Amino acid sequence: MSSVDVNVEHVARVEGHGNIIVNVKDGKIEELRLEIVESPRFFEAMVVGRRFDEAPHITSRICGICSVGHTLTSIKAVEAAMGIKPSKQTIKLRRLLTYGATMQSHILHEYFLAAPDFLGVGSVVPLAASHPDVVKRALWLKKLANDMCDLIGGRTVHPISAVINGFTRIPTVDELEGLKKKLIGSIPDLEATVELYKTLSIPDFNRETEYLALKSDVEYAFYDGDQIASSDGGLTPVVKYREKVCEKVAPHSTAKHCNSLRESLMVGALARVNINYKQLSPMAKKVAEELGLTVPCFNPYMNNVAQIVEAVHCAEESIDLIEEIISDGLKKEDRNFKVRGGKGIAACEVPRGTLYHEYEIDDKGIITGANLIIPTNQNVKNIEMDMMELVPTIIDRSKEQITLALEMLVRAYDPCISCSTHLLNVELR
Amino acid sequence: MKPKIGVFGFTSCSGCQLQIVNLEDEILDLLGAVDIVYFKMAISEHTDDYSIAFVEGAITRESEIDDLKWIRERANKVVALGACACIGGIPYIKNFIGVDRARKAVYGEDAKYFDSIPTKPIDQVIKVDGYIRGCPINKNEFLRVTKSLLLGIKPPIQNYPVCVECKLNENVCVFDEGMTCLGPVTRAGCNSACPNVGNQCYGCRGLLDDANTTSEKDILAKHGLTVNDVLSKFRMYDGYAEVSK
Numbered sequence: 158m159s160s161v162d163v164n165v166e167h168v169a170r171v172e173g174h175g176n177i178i179v180n181v182k183d184g185k186i187e188e189l190r191l192e193i194v195e196s197p198r199f200f201e202a203m204v205v206g207r208r209f210d211e212a213p214h215i216t217s218r219i220c221g222i223c224s225v226g227h228t229l230t231s232i233k234a235v236e237a238a239m240g241i242k243p244s245k246q247t248i249k250l251r252r253l254l255t256y257g258a259t260m261q262s263h264i265l266h267e268y269f270l271a272a273p274d275f276l277g278v279g280s281v282v283p284l285a286a287s288h289p290d291v292v293k294r295a296l297w298l299k300k301l302a303n304d305m306c307d308l309i310g311g312r313t314v315h316p317i318s319a320v321i322n323g324f325t326r327i328p329t330v331d332e333l334e335g336l337k338k339k340l341i342g343s344i345p346d347l348e349a350t351v352e353l354y355k356t357l358s359i360p361d362f363n364r365e366t367e368y369l370a371l372k373s374d375v376e377y378a379f380y381d382g383d384q385i386a387s388s389d390g391g392l393t394p395v396v397k398y399r400e401k402v403c404e405k406v407a408p409h410s411t412a413k414h415c416n417s418l419r420e421s422l423m424v425g426a427l428a429r430v431n432i433n434y435k436q437l438s439p440m441a442k443k444v445a446e447e448l449g450l451t452v453p454c455f456n457p458y459m460n461n462v463a464q465i466v467e468a469v470h471c472a473e474e475s476i477d478l479i480e481e482i483i484s485d486g487l488k489k490e491d492r493n494f495k496v497r498g499g500k501g502i503a504a505c506e507v508p509r510g511t512l513y514h515e516y517e518i519d520d521k522g523i524i525t526g527a528n529l530i531i532p533t534n535q536n537v538k539n540i541e542m543d544m545m546e547l548v549p550t551i552i553d554r555s556k557e558q559i560t561l562a563l564e565m566l567v568r569a570y571d572p573c574i575s576c577s578t579h580l581l582n583v584e585l586r
Numbered sequence: 587m588k589p590k591i592g593v594f595g596f597t598s599c600s601g602c603q604l605q606i607v608n609l610e611d612e613i614l615d616l617l618g619a620v621d622i623v624y625f626k627m628a629i630s631e632h633t634d635d636y637s638i639a640f641v642e643g644a645i646t647r648e649s650e651i652d653d654l655k656w657i658r659e660r661a662n663k664v665v666a667l668g669a670c671a672c673i674g675g676i677p678y679i680k681n682f683i684g685v686d687r688a689r690k691a692v693y694g695e696d697a698k699y700f701d702s703i704p705t706k707p708i709d710q711v712i713k714v715d716g717y718i719r720g721c722p723i724n725k726n727e728f729l730r731v732t733k734s735l736l737l738g739i740k741p742p743i744q745n746y747p748v749c750v751e752c753k754l755n756e757n758v759c760v761f762d763e764g765m766t767c768l769g770p771v772t773r774a775g776c777n778s779a780c781p782n783v784g785n786q787c788y789g790c791r792g793l794l795d796d797a798n799t800t801s802e803k804d805i806l807a808k809h810g811l812t813v814n815d816v817l818s819k820f821r822m823y824d825g826y827a828e829v830s831k
Contacts, residue, residue, distance in 0.1 A: 203679040
């Protein structure tokens with residue numbers, strides 16, 4: 158087939174609303190777009206004129222799945238603006254919360270959104286009938302990660318207790334011991350997840366791009382990291398993020414597009430593994446090896462494998478971190494601070510990549526400006542460029558196979574469309 | 587035959603849809619009691635043959651009005667899912683800025699490409715049969731309401747403030763902890779989720795039917811909030827209530 162017309166309205170099993178448009182005539186791509194048709198959301202305008210401490214609560218509502226990431230990045234940015242230095246205990250609890258949120262999101266994506274493609278079913282519903290053990294394991298692992306967020310953050314969707322300069326509730330030693338036990342108990346299930354992914358065949362498609370991820374001396378960067386590292390070389394301080402990640406409006410997309418040194422860039426689990434492989438936990442490195450993920454890896458479909466590697470990393474690191482937190486001793490802390498004006502910029506590695514929040518705050522604590530850069534925005538252009546290179550190599554296949562390959566590519570990035578539209582349209586018919 | 591349900595998302599964060607997926611202990615039982623025939627966030631297969639529609643999100647675009655009406659024509663029961671669908675929620679903040687100003691602030695000169703209308707809760711566009719409130723919805727409340735719908739009985743409606751639940755949970759009053767709180771005027775049903783973990787009530791379940799907002803504003807002012815702070819607080823979730831009075 159040298160001509161094909163693919164038009165997937167509202168790609169399923171991704172968060173939010175996106176369309177794939179590909180039109181090839183006589184072997185030539187005439188049209189190719191990933192349309193983001195989610196309604197504009199306007200968060201950057203909605204926080205202006207509000208008190209600084211409302212920003213984490215409001216920006217959490219950018220996305221239910223990434224709500225922990227938005228809350229923490231927003232808190233970090235406000236703290237940076239006001240010169241607040243949170244305690245070591247707070248930072249460790251935030252790291253733990255981030256591990257829980259990352260694990261929750263990756264398990265949800267790998268089992269419920271991505272795995273049905275590899276297992277040849279349309280969704281988790283038939284999977285529950287054909288592979289009940291797989292689904293029960295997935296539900297158990299997801300519940301564990303959600304319990305972790307409930308314990309540390311007060312709630313998994315839109316956390317409650319993570320606030321500026323601390324937590325409104327500190328977990329007890331017993332609760333943390335209980336969580337640690339459950340995490341240790343999850344290792345056989347994580348191993349079974351790895352065994353499952355060993356049997357799945359990941360499409361072989363490679364296109365090198367620029368990979369970006371935060372870098373930290375303390376950890377494989379999730380919560381920490383004040384430098385942006387590029388696979389093309391160089392480090393950029395997070396405060397100079399605008400020099401590294403350039404945002405542009407594309408008329409067919411309510412998500413702005415981003416680029417850096419090349420025409421497009423990639424963030425997320427694969428970018429992080431490519432950049433910070435050395436800092437992965439021992440078990441995560443072993444899993445990467447078993448699943449054939451060697452760095453650098455240029456296959457975007459391998460982002461699925463990178464997420465499994467990271468889920469294992471998060472579980473293992475959480476066990477160590479809980480021990481550390483318990484041995485440090487937990488205490489209720491004074492969260493008071495002085496409100497002052499300033500400009501604050503912060504970034505975190507959230508499940509889908511690097512998230513930036515920037516606020517300008519006046520002396521009374523009122524927000525006068527905000528800029529947010531979302532991981533999916535950074536990836537949209539890269540997905541289009543992947544599709545551009547992939548389509549000619551699969552053009553001989555049936556239209557259904559081409560469509561599935563493209564949908565799987567989009568899903569591999571685990572796009573979060575609510576987040577990426579700065580600010581919804583439903584194609585129902 | 588099992589009842590068929592559809593789950594739809596308009597302008598929102600998808601967090602309430604995620605709360606359904608987060609029913610890890612109950613989801614297999616739920617799938618035993620109903621057929622989910624439309625749930626794009628989680629399931630590829632879909633049909634438009636559903637009797638109960640759960641609708642998340644506020645309406646912020648012309649095209650969403652037509653899509654919502656289309657859902658209403660097909661469903662016997664429509665249930666609003668979460669603060670955005672029930673009361674406009676966080677997306678309603680935009681209305682106090684003005685659509686054009688918000689659009690220009692975010693998309694600059696390219697604002698013309700991005701269609702947006704003043705935010706509406708879904709019952710301003712279609713008839714709604716039930717409300718599951720909160721930001722996000724409470725998973726157990728979703729189950730209670732779904733069970734009630736399947737049994738054909740009316741789900742319980744809480745017309746008392748969050749303070750009632752907060753007292754039952756023996757929490758120290760948020761005001762006594764040096765914070766301010768919308769609990770006294772906010773509809774209960776969340777089991778005082780936020781004060782339970784040391785935070786304040788932000789009012790995400792919407793105002794009580796007979797909320798004494800004047801007295802609440804006085805209390806907030808006594809606790810040091812400026813007029814602007816008080817307005818902002820009410821306009822985080824309850825902006826629509828203010829203009830629809």
